[in-house]
Amino acid sequence: MLHSLLRSRRTRLGLALVGILAAAAILAPVISPYGPAEQIDLLNRQLLSPRLDHPFGTDFYSRDLLTRVLYGARVSLTIALLSILLSVTIGATVGLIAGLSGNWVDAVLMRLVDAALAIPRVFLILVVLALWERVGVGGLITVLGLTSWFGTSRLVRAEVLSLRQRDFVTAARSLGVGTARILLRHLMPNAVTPVIVAATLGMGQIILIEAGLSYLGVGVQEPTASLGRMIRDGYEQMTNAPWISIFPGVVIVLTVIGFSLVGDGVRESVDPRVT
Amino acid sequence: MTRFLAVRLLQGAAIVLLVVTLTFVLIRLAPGDPFQRMVEGSPASPQLIAQVRERAGLHLPIHQQYVRYVANVARGDLGDSFSERRPVWDAIRERIPATFVLAFTALLIDFVLGISTGAAQGAHPRSRTDDALTTATLTLYSIPVFWLGVVLMLLFSLNLGWFPIEGSKSSIGYDQLSILGRILDRLHHLILPALTLGLVGAAGTARYQRAAMLDAIRQNFVRSARAKGLTERVVIFRHALRNSLLPTITLFGLSFPILLSGSVLVETVFGWPGLGRFVVEAIENRDYPVVTGSAIVTATVVVLGNLLADVLYWVADPRTRPETWSEG
Numbered sequence: 001m002l003h004s005l006l007r008s009r010r011t012r013l014g015l016a017l018v019g020i021l022a023a024a025a026i027l028a029p030v031i032s033p034y035g036p037a038e039q040i041d042l043l044n045r046q047l048l049s050p051r052l053d054h055p056f057g058t059d060f061y062s063r064d065l066l067t068r069v070l071y072g073a074r075v076s077l078t079i080a081l082l083s084i085l086l087s088v089t090i091g092a093t094v095g096l097i098a099g100l101s102g103n104w105v106d107a108v109l110m111r112l113v114d115a116a117l118a119i120p121r122v123f124l125i126l127v128v129l130a131l132w133e134r135v136g137v138g139g140l141i142t143v144l145g146l147t148s149w150f151g152t153s154r155l156v157r158a159e160v161l162s163l164r165q166r167d168f169v170t171a172a173r174s175l176g177v178g179t180a181r182i183l184l185r186h187l188m189p190n191a192v193t194p195v196i197v198a199a200t201l202g203m204g205q206i207i208l209i210e211a212g213l214s215y216l217g218v219g220v221q222e223p224t225a226s227l228g229r230m231i232r233d234g235y236e237q238m239t240n241a242p243w244i245s246i247f248p249g250v251v252i253v254l255t256v257i258g259f260s261l262v263g264d265g266v267r268e269s270v271d272p273r274v275t
Numbered sequence: 276m277t278r279f280l281a282v283r284l285l286q287g288a289a290i291v292l293l294v295v296t297l298t299f300v301l302i303r304l305a306p307g308d309p310f311q312r313m314v315e316g317s318p319a320s321p322q323l324i325a326q327v328r329e330r331a332g333l334h335l336p337i338h339q340q341y342v343r344y345v346a347n348v349a350r351g352d353l354g355d356s357f358s359e360r361r362p363v364w365d366a367i368r369e370r371i372p373a374t375f376v377l378a379f380t381a382l383l384i385d386f387v388l389g390i391s392t393g394a395a396q397g398a399h400p401r402s403r404t405d406d407a408l409t410t411a412t413l414t415l416y417s418i419p420v421f422w423l424g425v426v427l428m429l430l431f432s433l434n435l436g437w438f439p440i441e442g443s444k445s446s447i448g449y450d451q452l453s454i455l456g457r458i459l460d461r462l463h464h465l466i467l468p469a470l471t472l473g474l475v476g477a478a479g480t481a482r483y484q485r486a487a488m489l490d491a492i493r494q495n496f497v498r499s500a501r502a503k504g505l506t507e508r509v510v511i512f513r514h515a516l517r518n519s520l521l522p523t524i525t526l527f528g529l530s531f532p533i534l535l536s537g538s539v540l541v542e543t544v545f546g547w548p549g550l551g552r553f554v555v556e557a558i559e560n561r562d563y564p565v566v567t568g569s570a571i572v573t574a575t576v577v578v579l580g581n582l583l584a585d586v587l588y589w590v591a592d593p594r595t596r597p598e599t600w601s602e603g
Contacts, residue, residue: 120536212420
């Protein structure tokens with residue numbers, strides 16, 4: 001599968017984008033000589049436009065914006081990764097339970113998922129954030145994870161429903177293999193591909209949502225800088241220092257494109273029919 | 276048709292009831308009781324607070340509170356806004372027209388642009404145009420909608436001065452305008468926010484429509500149409516495109532939640548006086564009844580949107596009729 005995955009030029013581009021951005025985020029302290037909150041020279045280096053020693057320019061507090069973008073990407077990627085892990089775990093579990101039980105449990109779970117999907121996602125998250133008030137980064141990850149698993153649970157359920165009819169499951173059953181073992185050894189490995197696709201595409205979506213929430217001022221709070229938070233901070237300097245808001249946005253776009261390309265690539269390598 | 280509608284309406288009502296239940300559970304799960312925040316810092320006497328609590332039914336057992344809550348929502352009572360000191364529904368109702376105009380215009384841009392782009396791509400897959408448009412839609416699809424708004428505003432409002440910076444109408448001199456002038460003024464304010472919201476949606480629609488078109492083009496009836504010697508034009512437009520539009524009706528239903536979520540951000544960027552910006556302000560004012568009320572209202576809109584998509588599908592595709600209502 002890895003071989004056919006790497007054959008597509010678009011997928012390779014996606015992997016390269018994600019890889020480079022992730023590496024730059026992880027290596028931020030090595031790459032940049034400045035700290036993310038370091039006010040380098042308030043007198044002489046305020047609101048500099050991009051130039052050689054500050055490729056992304058500086059902000060009102062003379063902080064180096066490339067450094068802040070790298071650290072911001074770190075925060076955004078970490079939040080997205082942990083939320084997706086949480087959401088995929090819940091989604092896969094609920095999907096497996098619903099698909100395997102197939103009786104009233106399935107009906108109840110899927111109607112609940114229908115209801116949750118009916119609330120526009122941002123509104124659902126805003127309800128939670130309004131009720132719990134200022135949550136930290138950990139709280140934000142929990143909220144994002146808990147509100148993102150509905151689609152995955154449907155995918156896994158559909159996959160389980162189709163898999164449990166297949167001959168290899170019937171064969172295993174007739175050999176007297178128990179439900180738990182069928183679940184672990186036969187259903188889970190086969191249902192894993194749609195989960196990987198959903199998780200990769202979900203990474204991009206979560207990054208977009210977190211950026212939106214932080215832009216609205218209800219996501220990541222000062223002094224932590226996420227990419228969305230930085231766009232919000234640059235908003236007031238829009239006319240005289242547009243680069244403050246532009247660079248974090250470009251990095252978000254590149255990251256999300258990367259995850260979309262990889263997600264599409266994984267899907268195509270499994271099911272070439274789609275495109 | 277009547278039976279189909281009745282079944283679908285009933286299912287929709289059940290989903291709305293579940294949504295209301297969900298908000299009730301969330302309110303009860305949240306730390307502190309619902310009135311603590313309202314009275315925090317206010318000079319109200321303990322007796323008055325106890326009175327308010329009693330009137331809100333907070334002394335009742337939880338299942339009775341739930342029944343009360345559902346009954347209130349069913350009567351259109353979504354609670355009182357803390358910051359506006361009036362019923363939430365009254366405050367929400369005033370903001371709905373602005374959001375409706377914005378979302379409707381965006382939906383129009385979304386579908387006209389998305390369907391034509393996707394259909395053009397699907398008609399000639401893997402051509403140079405297809406590749407270029409795939410890259411374009413993928414990029415657009417990956418842009419945070421609020422950032423696109425900020426960039427478009429920087430470009431067209433701040434630098435070029437073509438469009439106003441914020442609001443849904445001019446704050447000065449609007450009342451002196453003629454009716455035509457007022458309409459033009461509002462359109463002038465509407466273009467950028469609607470374009471922002473519509474463009475991002477169009478990218479998704481194009482991706483979907485391309486796949487639907489590809490699917491249609493591979494069908495046997497398209498091959499027969501070509502074999503009959505029909506011109507490529509007729510084959511593409513009459514046969515392939517018309518059939519590929521069917522699944523797009525489903526997309527119409529799906530686009531409601533995405534539009535409403537996007538409108539929260541776009542309204543905030545452009546200072547558009549709609550429901551989305553109201554909700555964000557409510558969070559800043561710690562006015563949670565407005566937020567839960569809006570969630571219930573938007574969920575109802577989404578359910579109605581799906582119902583509308585179902586009805587459209589019923590009208591457009593006779594094949595789905597017998598199964599659709601017996602499926603349950």
